Amino acid sequence: MKKTIKKVVIVGGGASGWMTAAMLAKMLGNHLDITLVESPDIGIIGVGEATIPAIQIFNQILGIKEADFIKYTKATFKLGIQFENWSTEREKYIHAFGVIGAQIGPCDFYNYWLRCKNKYELWDFSINAAAAKENKFEAKDKGFLKYAYHFDAILYAKYLANYSQDLGVERIEAKVEKVNVNKVSGHIDSILLDSEQTISGDLFIDCTGFKALLIEEALHTGYEDWTHWLPTNSAIAVPSKHINNEISPYTRAIAHKVGWQWRIPLQHRVGNGLVYSDKYIDKQEAERLLLSNIEGELLSKPRHFSFTTGKRKKLWNKNCVAIGLSSGFLEPLESTSLYLIQSSIVRLIKLFPSECLCNEEINEYNKQADLEFESIRDFIILHYKATTRQDSSFWKDRVAMDIPASLMHKIKLFKENGRIFKAEEDIFAKEAWVQVLVGQGVVPNSVDPLAEQMDSQKLENILNNYIKQIAIVIENIPLHKDYLSQF
Numbered sequence: 491m492k493k494t495i496k497k498v499v500i501v502g503g504g505a506s507g508w509m510t511a512a513m514l515a516k517m518l519g520n521h522l523d524i525t526l527v528e529s530p531d532i533g534i535i536g537v538g539e540a541t542i543p544a545i546q547i548f549n550q551i552l553g554i555k556e557a558d559f560i561k562y563t564k565a566t567f568k569l570g571i572q573f574e575n576w577s578t579e580r581e582k583y584i585h586a587f588g589v590i591g592a593q594i595g596p597c598d599f600y601n602y603w604l605r606c607k608n609k610y611e612l613w614d615f616s617i618n619a620a621a622a623k624e625n626k627f628e629a630k631d632k633g634f635l636k637y638a639y640h641f642d643a644i645l646y647a648k649y650l651a652n653y654s655q656d657l658g659v660e661r662i663e664a665k666v667e668k669v670n671v672n673k674v675s676g677h678i679d680s681i682l683l684d685s686e687q688t689i690s691g692d693l694f695i696d697c698t699g700f701k702a703l704l705i706e707e708a709l710h711t712g713y714e715d716w717t718h719w720l721p722t723n724s725a726i727a728v729p730s731k732h733i734n735n736e737i738s739p740y741t742r743a744i745a746h747k748v749g750w751q752w753r754i755p756l757q758h759r760v761g762n763g764l765v766y767s768d769k770y771i772d773k774q775e776a777e778r779l780l781l782s783n784i785e786g787e788l789l790s791k792p793r794h795f796s797f798t799t800g801k802r803k804k805l806w807n808k809n810c811v812a813i814g815l816s817s818g819f820l821e822p823l824e825s826t827s828l829y830l831i832q833s834s835i836v837r838l839i840k841l842f843p844s845e846c847l848c849n850e851e852i853n854e855y856n857k858q859a860d861l862e863f864e865s866i867r868d869f870i871i872l873h874y875k876a877t878t879r880q881d882s883s884f885w886k887d888r889v890a891m892d893i894p895a896s897l898m899h900k901i902k903l904f905k906e907n908g909r910i911f912k913a914e915e916d917i918f919a920k921e922a923w924v925q926v927l928v929g930q931g932v933v934p935n936s937v938d939p940l941a942e943q944m945d946s947q948k949l950e951n952i953l954n955n956y957i958k959q960i961a962i963v964i965e966n967i968p969l970h971k972d973y974l975s976q977f
């Protein structure tokens with residue numbers, strides 16, 4: 491007899507647990523019976539503060555008004571990420587969201603820019619980069635600036651907890667003591683709580699963070715370790731006070747000799763952190779390095795984290811789906827973890843089982859999730875591999891390391907004639923790849939012949955005109971801090 495998939499049990503009440511509960515309740519709430527178990531004794535990671543623009547869509551689907559979100563989570567706006575000291579010890583560039591230039595011919599705009607690269611910078615044609623440079627921001631209805639947010643992920647999880655419970659999600663405060671796995675099917679039958687209550691379910695969502703209580707401890711799914719490509723395995727996070735009332739509308743990612751430091755401005759504080767590998771520096775030294783590079787007064791003690799870069803061999807195994815840190819972890823260089831939670835939830839909803847757990851659907855889910863993880867992995871590796879830094883063994887090792895064939899192919903294609911092709915599951919636009927490639931110092935040997943067709947004078951006029959238009963727009967928008975004051 492076929493069994494309807496009706497009872498969903500989510501274990502974990504961090505950002506992943508509550509984002510999953512909220513979206514499942516919103517989209518499938520009439521059909522599902524959703525329970526979330528969380529243990530305040532275990533606590534949450536709660537350091538996800540920088541995001542990519544897709545988070546806007548997530549909030550829109552949930553019907554969360556931007557103004558409410560900004561106020562509640564103490565958010566600021568983010569136009570991109572400024573990379574400092576990545577290609578050499580002294581250079582910086584921005585990975586700005588949104589378009590670069592406009593469609594002016596049959597090939598991508600950056601191909602035309604490549605023809606004139608000695609005269610103009612790529613970022614002269616990015617409106618986001620221009621606004622970031624002036625610390626300006628405005629969200630207009632038509633959205634001419636493409637943006638994400640910096641926000642307090644703990645407050646976001648709390649907001650979504652209230653939202654989900656209003657939509658009927660049952661919240662249980664307890665610790666899971668045991669996961670009962672069916673000896674015949676290998677599926678999870680139920681979880682046993684420290685309150686001695688047993689909760690059974692049809693589908694279990696593992697949102698237990700790095701612990702991966704269901705997908706790994708109970709189901710032994712296995713983990714693909716990518717440390718050989720991304721060797722950072724430790725982080726320290728500490729908030730500090732703002733030193734002035736300037737709030738930059740971008741994240742800063744500052745490379746050091748043994749890793750990199752983030753600076754993320756929220757309304758009420760700055761989030762700081764260092765990502766490093768303990769092979770090159772010990773915990774105490776790393777803490778000293780971070781603290782000596784923080785400008786404002788510290789607001790709490792530094793918190794230390796350890797992780798292994800990689801992903802679960804199957805993100806959906808039997809009747810258990812891993813979402814959030816339980817599914818894997820890629821360091822926060824491109825602010826992709828909260829996005830991966832969002833896309834996992836959307837994928838799950840698109841493939842949600844109705845009457846049975848069908849292998850084809852599970853395989854499709856895993857295939858799409860793998861491709862997405864791998865494309866982000868490649869994008870992050872690019873920042874380390876394409877550098878000329880030789881000032882420490884950390885950087886020398888990054889330059890010398892082997893990289894995945896998929897990334898090698900991408901770099902070679904760009905180096906030849908400036909060509910970039912976007913795969914379906916790649917979350918990064920061509921503009922993102924070109925900015926990091928150029929920012930890291932990868933320059934094509936020649937230009938796509940299609941871009942050579944345009945007359946030089948005509949091209950120069952178009953480019954000059956574009957720069958003028960950007961300047962006019964930027965002149966007329968407010969400073970980010972003034973724009974924020976309305977919230």
Ligand SMILES: Cc1cc2nc3c(=O)[nH]c(=O)nc-3n(C[C@H](O)[C@H](O)[C@H](O)COP(=O)(O)OP(=O)(O)OC[C@H]3O[C@@H](n4cnc5c(N)ncnc54)[C@H](O)[C@@H]3O)c2cc1C
Pocket residue numbers: 501502503504505506507527528529530531532533534535536537538539540541643664665666667697698699700701703725726727763795797813814815816822825826827828829831
């Ligand atoms: C250093 C660092 C920096 C980061 N920066 C960013 C960033 O800038 N941008 C971004 O998008 N992401 C970032 N992330 C990732 C982001 O923090 C996570 O994706 C996000 O917080 C979601 O975490 P989670 O909900 O999966 O796990 P957690 O927050 O760890 O939550 C786990 C939950 O499981 C529960 N739990 C565990 N065991 C049990 C049990 N036995 N019984 C009951 N409950 C249990 C806990 O109580 C908790 O509620 C960063 C991560 C790290 C480590």
